[in-house]
Amino acid sequence: MFESLTGRLEGIFKKLTGRGGLTEQLVGETLEEIRVALLEADVSLDVVKSFTEGLSARLVGQAQKSGLTGAQQVIAEVYQEMVHILGDHRATIALASKPPTIIFMMGLQGSGKTTTAAKLALHFKGQNRRVLLVASDLARLAAIDQLKVLGEQIGVPVLLPPDGTTRPSDLYPLVKRRVIEGMYEVVIVDTAGRLTVDSALMGELKELRRLYSPKECLLVVDAMQGQEAVGVAKTFDAEIGVDGVVFTKLDGDTRGGAVLSIRQVLKKPIKFVGMGEKLDRLEAFFPDRMASRIIGMGDIQTLLEKA
Amino acid sequence: MGFFDKIREGLQKTRDKVARSIESVFNRRDPGFYQELEEILISADVGPVVSKEIVEELKAWEKTNPGATADESLAHLESSLTAIFTPASPWEESSPSKSPMVVLLVGVNGVGKTTTAGKLAARFRDAGNSVILGAADTFRAAAIEQLRKWGERLDIPVVHQKPGADPASVAFDTVRAARARGIDMAIIDTAGRLQNKQNLMNELRKIGAIIHREAPDSPVEVLLVLDATIGQNALSQLDEFVKIAPVSGLVLTKLDGTSRGGVVIALARRHKIPVRFIGVGEKTDDLLPFDPSTFVRSILRTS
Numbered sequence A: 001m002f003e004s005l006t007g008r009l010e011g012i013f014k015k016l017t018g019r020g021g022l023t024e025q026l027v028g029e030t031l032e033e034i035r036v037a038l039l040e041a042d043v044s045l046d047v048v049k050s051f052t053e054g055l056s057a058r059l060v061g062q063a064q065k066s067g068l069t070g071a072q073q074v075i076a077e078v079y080q081e082m083v084h085i086l087g088d089h090r091a092t093i094a095l096a097s098k099p100p101t102i103i104f105m106m107g108l109q110g111s112g113k114t115t116t117a118a119k120l121a122l123h124f125k126g127q128n129r130r131v132l133l134v135a136s137d138l139a140r141l142a143a144i145d146q147l148k149v150l151g152e153q154i155g156v157p158v159l160l161p162p163d164g165t166t167r168p169s170d171l172y173p174l175v176k177r178r179v180i181e182g183m184y185e186v187v188i189v190d191t192a193g194r195l196t197v198d199s200a201l202m203g204e205l206k207e208l209r210r211l212y213s214p215k216e217c218l219l220v221v222d223a224m225q226g227q228e229a230v231g232v233a234k235t236f237d238a239e240i241g242v243d244g245v246v247f248t249k250l251d252g253d254t255r256g257g258a259v260l261s262i263r264q265v266l267k268k269p270i271k272f273v274g275m276g277e278k279l280d281r282l283e284a285f286f287p288d289r290m291a292s293r294i295i296g297m298g299d300i301q302t303l304l305e306k307a
Numbered sequence B: 001m002g003f004f005d006k007i008r009e010g011l012q013k014t015r016d017k018v019a020r021s022i023e024s025v026f027n028r029r030d031p032g033f034y035q036e037l038e039e040i041l042i043s044a045d046v047g048p049v050v051s052k053e054i055v056e057e058l059k060a061w062e063k064t065n066p067g068a069t070a071d072e073s074l075a076h077l078e079s080s081l082t083a084i085f086t087p088a089s090p091w092e093e094s095s096p097s098k099s100p101m102v103v104l105l106v107g108v109n110g111v112g113k114t115t116t117a118g119k120l121a122a123r124f125r126d127a128g129n130s131v132i133l134g135a136a137d138t139f140r141a142a143a144i145e146q147l148r149k150w151g152e153r154l155d156i157p158v159v160h161q162k163p164g165a166d167p168a169s170v171a172f173d174t175v176r177a178a179r180a181r182g183i184d185m186a187i188i189d190t191a192g193r194l195q196n197k198q199n200l201m202n203e204l205r206k207i208g209a210i211i212h213r214e215a216p217d218s219p220v221e222v223l224l225v226l227d228a229t230i231g232q233n234a235l236s237q238l239d240e241f242v243k244i245a246p247v248s249g250l251v252l253t254k255l256d257g258t259s260r261g262g263v264v265i266a267l268a269r270r271h272k273i274p275v276r277f278i279g280v281g282e283k284t285d286d287l288l289p290f291d292p293s294t295f296v297r298s299i300l301r302t303s
């Protein structure tokens, strides 16, 4: 995950060690290096700006803290600024006060919707919830079989479209009936991948949203997507509405820019991250844990207590 | 729709972003011309290094050709971008002579390998070759089913085993079947693998070794499938895959979904591996053979 950004930051911190307290010049140089590191990690320009400005406000004029080197002071502040741009607090999926909680999985082709639908189903099953998966991608070949197999693997029922179903909206009455019969608390609807420029498919999704009134529309984003993901997310949000973001494939080696940018640009929280193909590889998103992983320097908590 | 129109339509998002800005900077010719041009190329993901080189080259050329019109300058830019691509012998020439030709599709998760396998099978069948598909992604849920459905749709045989079977053994069966039946082309789909997962990368090596052992005389094409919408991240995927597999060609998918189609240029230049096909949609005929000059022309020119 984000190896090159982590490496860059570590290099910057290392250079600071042994250089004593923070002078204005040293802070200036360090801020510039951090700016470049973030830009190279493909973080959006506005976010880089607000990050370095926030950091500068914290560091400039800050008195030397007793027991901390200049390097430690910088690390602590970078960490806190990073927690901030990642959203400060953990955001979860709040269950509807009146069941069922309906969750939509949406996103571009191949982003990881179907896999994440099954991962989420497993997550809720682990909380002893009654979960139903809905195979509502009628477009991609064998998308239905895929969800069916995944449902079998985790022991979660999957509502399959009857042969000959052509429009996803035709499934809705079946879902409604099945939910009542099975007393399901959580319903996860897998949808077909679509490009935001495809107005017909975006219209179809809008229609589905109107029908189901989902509690959560989750946008599933491939972490490898880089900056373009942010534009895609904005369009999904404007046209359909996004309640939260799931980043997938963080187990790969990506530059990480989209993950660091999306919260500030979209003003919507990251809720989960996918860390592998296996169905238990879904993690709740904690801004503080993510920030310490990215920074990658020893025991940040101890530093913070001193700072 | 003609071939040229189809490419232009598939590249619409990139064209919208690039062609109009190019046209306007060439018409305006501000003092900041070269800078602006460089920025347009960078914003289309051509990459900072290549963009700079190309613009410097144009600057130098314009110095020696002071009377050049805007159109001549643009034509020069076009040809230097086109020259970045490695010329590749067309497949139709290299394919059916020694059968079967074996095509192995590799790449990270979700880029479009299976879809490309199906589209390619259709292309080659329509060009008069006999084709067989091999379902060597035995890992992802219903990956076999997905390829079998392509086979059904196209009426092309699909060699497969059970989920979880050894992928190298499926590749073996596929090549065997192709040889036994005198089939021209064997197209083998593999599981998605992230470039930092060593065990999966080793599996790919094993598949490659089996193919060479079973069909020592066959031309083997290892096509790396890259999702064009991921921009510069595709470069690191390419770097890692060339280390472990003899990648002989690239397929760039989902160009219909990005305004940064310039990444094709950055990728082509990186290791001088030819771009073979581009994917511009999900349908069977949305895979187009790649032609550098048509591509460059389509993203640079509004008309």
Ligand SMILES: Nc1nc2c(ncn2[C@@H]2O[C@H](COP(=O)(O)OP(=O)(O)OP(=O)(O)O)[C@@H](O)[C@H]2O)c(=O)[nH]1
Pocket: A107, A108, A109, A110, A111, A112, A113, A114, A115, A116, A137, A140, A143, A191, A192, A193, A194, A248, A249, A250, A251, A252, A273, A274, A275, A276, A277, A281, B109, B110, B140, B192, B194
């Ligand atoms: N390594 C890794 N692979 C993942 C992760 N999430 C999904 N994948 C893989 O990514 C590929 C695409 O996942 P899908 O769930 O089929 O994606 P999708 O968005 O449903 O795709 P379409 O329905 O075709 O649009 C599959 O090979 C998954 O196994 C992840 O967190 N890490």
Ligand SMILES: Nc1nc2c(ncn2[C@@H]2O[C@H](COP(=O)(O)OP(=O)(O)OP(=O)(O)O)[C@@H](O)[C@H]2O)c(=O)[nH]1
Pocket: A109, A110, A140, A193, A195, B107, B108, B109, B110, B111, B112, B113, B114, B115, B116, B137, B140, B143, B190, B191, B192, B193, B253, B254, B255, B256, B257, B278, B279, B280, B281, B282, B286
């Ligand atoms: N818009 C668009 N979608 C494409 C293109 N090529 C493939 N897709 C879609 O991308 C998604 C993933 O395609 P697959 O062929 O399943 O990808 P894969 O690489 O085999 O995925 P895994 O086997 O899970 O690693 C599907 O929804 C395809 O329909 C393309 O050129 N344009």
Ligand SMILES: [Mg+2]
Pocket: A113, A114, A115, A137, A143, A190, A191, A192, A193
């Ligand atoms: Mg899917």
Ligand SMILES: [Mg+2]
Pocket: B113, B114, B115, B137, B143, B189, B190, B191, B192
């Ligand atoms: Mg596949």
